[in-house]
Amino acid sequence: MFQNSQAISGEDTSNILAGDMCALPSFEDLAMSWRIGQSMYSDHQHEAPPSYSPPAPYMPQLVNTQDGQVPPSDDVLQDLVIRGIPPHQPVPGMRMPPPDYLPPYLMDTLTQLQTFPMPEYMPPAPLSPATMQSVSSQNYNLHAPLSIPPLPAQPHNTPAQRTGPQNDRRLTKEAMRQYLRDRPDTTVVIMTAKVAQKSYGNEKRFFCPPPLLYLMGDGWKHRLQPVVMAGEAENEAQPYAFIGIGSAEQEMQQMNLEGKNWAVAKTLFISDTDKRKAFELKVKLFYGTGDDVGMFCSKKIKVISKPSKKKQSLKNAELCIPSGSRVALFNRLRSQTVSTRYLHVESGNFHASSQEWGAFTIHLLEEPQSESEHFKVRDGYIHYGSCVKLVCCVTGMALPRLVIRKVDKQMSQLTADDPVSQLHKCCFHLKDSDRMYLCVSQERIIQFQATECPKDSTKEILNDGAAWTIISTDQAEYSFYEGMGPVKGPVTPVPIVDSLQLNGGGDVAMLELNGENFTYNLKVWFGDVEAETMFRCAESMLCVVPDISAFRGGWRWFRQPTQVPLTLVRHDGVIFATGLTFTYTPELGPHPPTMEEAIMSNPIRPIPEDTPTTFPTNHYPDLEQL
Incomplete structure (x- = not known):
């Protein structure tokens, strides 16, 4: 049955079954063969496996056990007679090579036999010579498939068992009501620019403004409370963040969240070897305990070569700035990266920050209108010479009415009227003022008075602090709350x-x-x-x-x-x-029933014969007694 087991392949299976096997082994044969081989093979399992040769014709004497053969018992001989196997053929189960040398088509079956308990082999009862003769003359189908009884069902891990019992808890109405009452959301905000300038060669043009990460909401504090109550270190519930551009060329960089709920990534860039025209930033969050919060993506960022210095047109509207969109403004003294200051609102004041930048909604104003807390806006793209309003997206604070103007060679261009484009240099003239411009002075926002150009009356001379770079920004915001307690595994995708x-x-x-x-x-x-x-x-x-x-x-x-x-x-x-x-929304209720509907819903019942047919006159004073 098992001869030449090392050379057996799937293609030769049918030939082996037809030529070398006289009868297909039964389930009991396989179980007995496996047990015999296991007991024999365990005695010398550390020895090198011997080479196997075809077995000699069966002889009822003790054979060499080193060759993997054992003497058959009387029960086995009787079983051979029942199965009609001639005594000169190899006996199924009498030759058991080590498991490593079994034919591939039997490995799975024998592995199952070893894994699950097999029923004890019961030798057949003695039969009369007439019954033996009848049984031995039966025809057997040598190509019949192996008849293996179904294996016992094995317990398998459901998704809830793999991730913990708490992950199988469905949200209850009580938990939802508490959430709607308290709103303890866990919010992740990723603020980025809409465009990024590509770096060429060995240069590194870091993204400006740099990506910002904010962790907001009371959900982060809720996650910290059980850790503090258990007396463990707070850093175990402290979130950690890494950020990258989603490319294998750059490793993800850690963001500093220690002691604050925001972090900035100042050293991200995209090289010229990256051929993507747009990309997303990837932010990986996890707790100090090792629990994974998830991977969060920013909005799409378009890659540009460099800001265009030509006069823009609305044909390239993708790079223009529409009214009602978000922008960021930054100032860079003498084109030095370390001196970059961003327009920001903090503690109710506008200031120039070297760390955080603010997003402002830029509105086109209807003309004419005076300065007021309430103003009328209009649609369209921002053009130089337009009157605009800058409103902080977080606090709602607004700057006075401003006229946006183009900056060229440190001069304000009073007659420019082309569309404002990404990463253009511009300045903001305070409406109805005497050449007063929005200006940076260290960390303060002041008014600077420009001087008229002596050679050209259409230009005004500015200082470095009055020249701003404008760029559109975007924000990705994700909110979640673990309503039934902390879960194992990430909460993403949100x-x-x-x-x-x-x-x-x-x-x-x-x-x-x-x-x-x-x-x-x-x-x-x-x-x-x-x-x-x-x-x-x-x-x-x-x-x-x-x-x-x-x-x-x-x-x-x-x-x-x-x-x-x-x-x-x-x-x-x-x-x-x-x-x-x-x-x-409210809608009309059911219409009053018609007479027919009322009769059908309340059918008239017959009146018993002994019921009086008179009505009290005090109820109907206008009627006489019948």
Whole structure:
């Protein structure tokens, strides 16, 4: 059965079965053969495996055990007669090579036999000579497949068992209500410029302004409380961050978060060997305990060669700056990198920071209008000579009305009217002032009075502090909360909902969510009510709008507008805030029933014969007694 086992391949299996085997071994044969071989092989398992030769015809005497053969017992001989195997053929199970030399097509079967307990081999009962003759004359199919009984079911690890029992806890209504009441979100904010200048050769043009990381919300403090209460070091709950450009050419750089909730990456750049036209920054977060928070991506950053010095046009609108978009402003004295200052708001004041930079919404103003807290804006792209308003995206503080002007050779160009482009140098003239410009003086923001150019009246001479570089910025924000306690494994990808689309109405209203990073294990919640959710793809999900009675007990029709927050919840209790709400609007209730509907709903019953047919006159004074 096992001869020439070292040379057996899948292609020769059928030939071996037909030529060298007289009968296919049964389940009991394999079990017995394996046990015989294991007991024999364990005595000299440290010896080199001998070379095997075809067995000699069977003879009932003790053979050489070093050759892997053992004398058959009477039970085995009787089994041979039952199976119809001639005595001069090799006996199945009498030759057992070491496991390493078994044929490939038997390795899996024998491994299973060794792994799981086999039933004890029961020798057959003695048979009469007539029965033996009848059995030995039966025909056997040599090519029949091995009949192996089903193996016992093995316990397998479910995803919840692999990640811990706490990851299998679904969010409860009580936990959602507490979240909606306290809003202890854990928020990651990545602020970047929309464009990055490519570096050539050995130069390194670091991204300016540098990427900023903010960790905001009370969720970070909630993660710290159990560690402090357990008496462990606070650094075990301290988050650590690494940032990179998503390329194998550069290693990720650690960001310094010690003692503060923000960090800056000042030494990132993209070389000319990187052929990408756009890229995303990757931020890796984890706790001091080693628990993985996840990988967070920035918004897309477009790669440019260098800022264009030619007069811009709206044909290249991708590099122009539209009204209502976010920009950053920085000043660099004598073109020195170490002297870079960024416009920023801190403690209610505008100042020039060397570390943090602020994002400001730039608005085109309607003309004419005076200085006021409330102002009218208009759409379009920012052009030189336009009156604009800069509003801090975080605090809402605004600078006075400004006229943006082009800077060339340290002079303000009063007649320039082309579109403002990325990384252009510009200056800001305070509207209705006598040549006063927004200026940097060390860390302060001051007003600087320019002087008229003696050679050209359309130009005004500035100092270094009044020349600003403008660039569009973007922000990626991710919010989550571990509603059922800390989870094992990352919380990413964080789903982002961009828009909602309501389909149908009444009892068949469906809400479509469009965004990114959707997964099949997400559910949509309306307030503290879980909705039936259908996953379509990573950019789209559908859900059934719950009935108003789920929020207002006893209501069958909308009596007043009801607004509920929309959230996404993962199967392990992680809550993702969408920042969106759903409003139930009032609609007409059921119409009054018609006479026919009233009669059908309250059929007339027959009056018993003994019922009096008179009515009290005091109830109907205008009627006489019948």
